[in-house]
Amino acid sequence: MLLVLLAIILAMGGVMFLNRAFTPEYGLDLAGGTTVTLQPVTPNGSAPTEESLNLAVSIIRNRVNGSGISDAEVAKSGDNIVISVPGAGQEEVVKLVGTTAELRFRQVMAVTAGSPPPPGQMPTQAPTPSPTPAATGKQTSKTRQPAQTATPSPTGSPAGRALSSALTNPSPATTPAPSDRPRKNASPSAEPRKNASPSAEPSKSAAPSAQPTPLPTDDPMAGVDTTGIDPAVLKQFEALDCSKDKGQGAQDDPNKQFVGCSQDGSAKYVLDKAAVTGTSIDTATSGVDQTTGEWLVQLSFKGDGPSQWSKVTTTAFNSQPPRNQVAMVLDGVVISAPVIQEPITGGRAQISGSFTQVTADELASQLKFGALPLKFEKSSIDEVSSTLGADQLRGGLIAGAIGLGLVLIYSMLYYRGLGIVSVLSLVVASVLTYEAVVLLGEFAGFRLSLPHIIGLIVSIGITADSFIVYFERIRDEMKEGRRSLRTAVEVAWVRARRTILIADAVMFIAAVVLYFLAVGGVAGFAFAMGLTTLIDIVVVFMFTKPFVALLAKNKFFAKGHKLSGLDAERMSTQTTADSKSTPQEA
């Protein structure tokens, strides 16, 4: 047991070392952070309603605290919303949190390159599969990257994410049909579509849909089927240059046709009226694709969502390219426009792409917590220092250290030899807690704030209690005067173990309930509480008990030496008659 524990401690230390993470991440109150003010933008410039502001605050709060342990703050300030996130340089996070996240599904009506190709660029592109939308070069401004998927979209879907039902297996050989595509003006020299044949490496990321500039012609509108497109929209479409304006902030009216750009600006779309809107999303979760190992976001629809979704996918499936794609438009930007391989019934969909865990989580939480009722632009970004000031932290730590010293002195005085066990147990618990806090900061965004530190200090009491319970039980057993120390250690353990588990279970239930039901700092605190409870159990089971058992074999303790904490005088608490008896059997 002791060795297993040592291995755990060393392993956690090793991970810390590998990640160069040696200090915990601190919360707003201790380390300061980034404060961003978001200003609502209303179409007519009027003040937003109180109601929509409150709704926006609660949605943003949920998004920023999706995991509940990052300890961020969201508050209204007049008509603005102020978000404070711990840590410097968190503007990106705040920006994502402040995006409206209005998601719409629209059937694609027409696609062309996002902007007229710059002169002289084409020849160099020709022989190789050209830079794809997934190529990272253009993506610096956004965290989310559209990317290739294992599903080839032979029609050259410029946004790389594929959308399929959860049940549909991407089958590379489906509908290769390159000839379906109206591309009559494509000059052979600029032809990048060397992968259009079904045999060409469909699973390579850069492969079939590597068509960021699929129509390098003088007239971008050539060959575009304009039937059914509102002339006004068509005009807008022709005027749109995605390299200058990606259409972010454009009025995205679900009841009208829509013109928008892909996220990287490489393609522009005319899209039909919204078929399904984000309000029909029931839940959104991030997860890993079992077959490809890629991160993806899974959606399920509610209400009319499933039937609308099935309808639009059926229509798209029965249409000619490019109208066999359904675009997902998030805040006016086409984040994905996959080809529909088959009608999708059952009300589920998934978005795949080269998500990282972070970006998949972000999108999922944006979709899950709903669209913001207002558009925002950020009006100021500030790096702020800690709210408490360094002096408070220092004061707390010094006082805490003094307090711990007192605890150690007390347990040595009271438990004498056994005090060594309690001191070492506390040391082991502290090391484990520190490692856990550092690792959680590194991998789960856990931020240590002052209440957490105080909570951890209090948890010392709870940890200490576990072995106080145990020691008292051992003494009880010894007092009965008929057991050797070695037996007493074992018998007492059985009884103490039950008490410790029941009491820790109460703490753990408290932690779990608060974690899932509360928001903000309370959730983070509950998390710390659950963590220390688990550590308590680990320490008592894997350190205190084995260590006491080990000591029991030692003469110093077994014979009840005066300084061992198990001496005869200590144990002689029976009534007068047997007060002289020694704890051991004769």
Added chain:
Amino acid sequence: MSGIARRLYRGEVDVDFVGRKKLWYGLSAVLLVISIAGLVLHGLNLGVEFKGGSVFSFKAPAADIQEVRGTFSDAGVHQIIAQTTNNGWRVTTESLPPEEVTTVQKSVAQKFGLPQNQVNLQVIGASWGGQVADKAVIGLIVFMLAIILYLTLAFEWKMALAAVVALLHDLVITAGVYAWSGFEVTPATLLGFLTILGYSLYDAVVVFDMIKEVTAKLGTTSKMTYTQAANNALNHTLIRSLNTTLVAILPVAAILFIGTTLFGAGTLKDLSLALFVGMIVGTYSSLCVATPLLVTLKERESRYQAIARRLAAHGSAAKSTRQPVTAGAANGSVPETDKRGKKK
């Protein structure tokens, strides 16, 4: 070592907690009344995070944090959160009325040599307002129900009820201390409350576990009433309770007394006060409120009444293995222990 200390050290104590339940109930009732009166009359001094406040921003590159805080507190502001930003200072205070805002702006401008209009004011809403607080309350209610359910399964419903009543008792009294002291209630304080909640329950559970173990042996022929057995159990865990409380409270006391005298008031003081009071009350309540309450509930059960009647009829309750018990059963009431110390 001598006297009480020695007996404590050897675990040789025998305090009649349960028998003095009228005293404890009375004491708790008084404390509760005082606390509730404080909450009603004074109310809680809620922090900026709950009520919203005013945010002043200005540029004073040469100022240090003590100076800034000092300037605000001299201007009559009570809650001050001073932060540096990448373009100056940002000081959050409680919600100030317009005339006070002007006073503050004037004194800040004067102190740091700024034109008054360069001390900007923004009004900020509660970051822990409505929704967050509501969710915390819902969380608390669900938590209580979950605990009652768990303790009912692990022990029995009477113990669950007694533990939760003791918990509420602790929370109200701690809140009362805040109301009377006027200490600021911040999110940190709220978390302190939650810690108490866990601590108080934990303590009660350890005590109840022992009571359950001791009283499990009671049968129709037993020589102890439930009251006596429970009291026995309490004394049994007394050393543990005191030790645990001492070990848990030492660091908190250090933070409260050393930390705040050396490093000034602030969040530390607000938080450690909650813990300090809560822990003392929590230990007191598991010994003197939860257990007597449990005993009151249990003694109504017919099998324990039967034991009590039988022992009363015999005129004396036999001695337990651990402590001498003298039955005060002359009038047929439940025998009560009345020994503080031991007969040597």
